[in-house]
Amino acid sequence: MASRPPGAAPAAPTRPPVMPQVRFEFGTPDAAERVRMSFARQGAMATIGATLDAVEPGYCAISLVPHDAISQQHGYVHAGIVSTIVDSAGGYAGFSLFPANASVLTVEFKVNLLAPAEGDRIVAEGFVVKPGRTLCITRGEVHAESGGRRRLCALMQQTLMLMHGKDDGDARPPHPTKGRP
């Protein structure tokens, strides 16, 4: 999209913050630790160089530093890799609210790519919008940070499913070393 779009000149603020700030509580006392352990089991996160930066109730931040091994053909971070970290950020935002013995599954997500994912660091944030017993709806944003500036580079909307009775670590043992590059 264009660098000088119509309508982008500064003006007086006219609207309150768009989304009412809902406050959540962790689903279990050890929710942040459960997220960290689950993240550590995601081989894909290590492979693309992603780190888990923050876990709060209904919120998660995951970031990575752009490098050639996760690029698309023009050298930017691949849209799919951007999607990978924002899908995980949304998933763990939801998972942080889940009860014990419930695992998380992405039903679907939709992502708009708004600007090239390049710069010093790419930060994906997931926010729970609507928690539920069966489904959990989240939003996500990805910002490209460069020289202290943040630029929104992707916007996501996601549906998660709670898998009750299936502990997050049940399905398979973690393979912390096998097959990693």
Add this chain to the structure above:
Amino acid sequence: MASRPPGAAPAAPTRPPVMPQVRFEFGTPDAAERVRMSFARQGAMATIGATLDAVEPGYCAISLVPHDAISQQHGYVHAGIVSTIVDSAGGYAGFSLFPANASVLTVEFKVNLLAPAEGDRIVAEGFVVKPGRTLCITRGEVHAESGGRRRLCALMQQTLMLMHGKDDGDARPPHPTKGRP
């Protein structure tokens, strides 16, 4: 979704507002009037009983009062009608920033339905996230208002296209009466 979801108990706020508040300027001096005239040409808005409540730079609100003629099978406002007003709200949020002689087209949108659309009034709001020369990305929210309470009932993400050189009223004359029920 459940009425008492996990994690929804009150807690201390932990995050700043999620989306940086971008400030926009109208694309033309008469942008609000252009939106109002375009809205008046949408036969669908009159048919479903929608009204244009607010136009600000990069923002638009459209509402309706639930009634049987726009219901789905359980008596709530039909998801498609909810989508219709939030699609228009997002479209006009974008259109408010467009230069003269540019018309607006919805390329695509995605909507999550979060709660039944019922109550005193259903309010759809569209917010521009990223304006551009060719495309414009917006977000939308729909709230159900009942007894002074607001409940988020839908969340949208949308891609618009600017049709340069095609005035909004060009294509066809408005038909303010013909064929209305």
Add this chain to the structure above:
Amino acid sequence: MASRPPGAAPAAPTRPPVMPQVRFEFGTPDAAERVRMSFARQGAMATIGATLDAVEPGYCAISLVPHDAISQQHGYVHAGIVSTIVDSAGGYAGFSLFPANASVLTVEFKVNLLAPAEGDRIVAEGFVVKPGRTLCITRGEVHAESGGRRRLCALMQQTLMLMHGKDDGDARPPHPTKGRP
């Protein structure tokens, strides 16, 4: 989008049909009748002039004739109205497979608008892609028919939820006349 796009010239077919044709069975012996009764309870369908054209296992077709009362500002059928019929077509495609005492809810859908919805008739078709106990995934297509020609004007992808233990007609009595325009 352009009328003579790149790459659209005729060529030898190179691919088999893209989606494997899954065959389904109705969820109950009276599934088609249940869909017809549910459709009749949707006030919105009557208001926009939509008719239920076909119900088969995992499939539903709903159509309407374009008229000013469902138009957007350029005189075409409003994207939201197009979305309304394809949302319902997808929903009833899924509902046709549901067991007794299960109702249908749209969790989310995403629609691409590909061409102006104009002509003699607009036909929305919903197809079940993946049925499940809790969720059901569908696809949808909307074609504009004009002078015997069909043109794809919208493409949809949708997530439905089965509401077990909630009969489709439970929630509210149908209001066949009250409040209709």
Add this chain to the structure above:
Amino acid sequence: MASRPPGAAPAAPTRPPVMPQVRFEFGTPDAAERVRMSFARQGAMATIGATLDAVEPGYCAISLVPHDAISQQHGYVHAGIVSTIVDSAGGYAGFSLFPANASVLTVEFKVNLLAPAEGDRIVAEGFVVKPGRTLCITRGEVHAESGGRRRLCALMQQTLMLMHGKDDGDARPPHPTKGRP
């Protein structure tokens, strides 16, 4: 989703193939080669172990063999990695129709995850639905192959943008070795 969903018992076929088979021509004589060269510049494809299996007019197939380095926490291929290959498959399906000196950009995509991505091989296919001068709409499917059986594990809908006047290889030189794990 459930392993024995309602409605999935075999029945007589009731519908013709859902999507009319549109036939396309390559946008340039060397389109397949252009896709292959572009794919080779995507560092992300090598990192996740993806291979380009087929390029036809308006069609592309990309696959990978599941391994721990691209897994999520349960050991399946990460939804984001599944999205990465189907985003690229859709993108190259579109790119195969583009004129010379036009590059491809993903505007947005939406993906439903239908079944665990596990087995011998994961194959993503992209199909152009609607080519245009500015935008190109595609669909995508991902199948998990195991013991000669194919199972649909993801469904995608995508909007691409043609970047006219920007050759695909312009932006940056390929870095075939630097920074790969």
